Amino acid sequence: MMKEFTIPFVGLKEGKHRFEFDIKQSFFENFDYHEFNSSDIKVSLLLNKTSTMMELNFEANGIINVNCDLTNEPFNQDISTSLHLIVKFGEEFNDENEEILILPHGEYEVKVQQYIYEMIVLAKPSKSIHPGVEDGTLDSEILSKLEEYSLKEKSEEEESEDIDPRWNKLKNLLTDK
Structure with missing residues (x-):
């Protein structure tokens, strides 16, 4: 062999x-x-x-x-x-x-x-x-699915809108000394 x-x-x-x-x-x-x-x-x-x-x-x-x-x-x-x-x-x-x-x-x-x-x-x-x-030239069904299910990054504006307003009051405690 x-x-x-x-x-x-x-x-x-x-x-x-x-x-x-x-x-x-x-x-x-x-x-x-x-x-x-x-x-x-x-x-x-x-x-x-x-x-x-x-x-x-x-x-x-x-x-x-x-x-x-x-x-x-x-x-x-x-x-x-x-x-x-x-x-x-x-x-x-x-x-x-x-x-x-x-x-x-x-x-x-x-x-x-x-x-x-x-x-x-x-x-x-x-x-x-x-x-x-x-x-980025490969057109694949699997790549499309990966992109579809991937987590999207949030912009800073969207993140600030998601914050509960009560936390902002608590933040004021730190700055209002």
């Missing part, structure tokens, strides 16, 4: 190597993640191999289609993110540190799909608002 995200580094020469990945909706379905309606993201991975370690620099740019949190209208959200990961070698596998991955000596490949997945999911804004809501 997802073999294209497994990089066999043992045969690579020291230096920089570039890998490209096209991330579509099926990628997220493999992780049982269904927050996106669709996705079209290009991930570029620059792997810098030295004799003792590897540096992985991920860059992701593209579009995810999500539903607006206010109106539930689908829209395209731009995604642009990056991730830096250092791969070292040790006695046993350890991925507890989010910036350093330790692979056991003798390992010959690294699986990067989990890092790509987390990088993209974490890049999604916590609140997805349709651009048409922000600039």
Whole structure:
């Protein structure tokens, strides 16, 4: 499963190597993640191999289609993110540190799909608002209902008319010293 995200580094020469990945909706379905309606993201991975370690620099740019949190209208959200990961070698596998991955000596490949997945999911804004809501161009039934039921601000004149006149008498006590 997802073999294209497994990089066999043992045969690579020291230096920089570039890998490209096209991330579509099926990628997220493999992780049982269904927050996106669709996705079209290009991930570029620059792997810098030295004799003792590897540096992985991920860059992701593209579009995810999500539903607006206010109106539930689908829209395209731009995604642009990056991730830096250092791969070292040790006695046993350890991925507890989010910036350093330790692979056991003798390992010959690294699986990067989990890092790509987390990088993209974490890049999604916590609140997805349709651009048409922000600039007022989206004509939505839900928006109309929200506006209809929202509390209207009262002007100062209206507020002063709502005050019981007996309170004004009490206010005079404070000023009539």
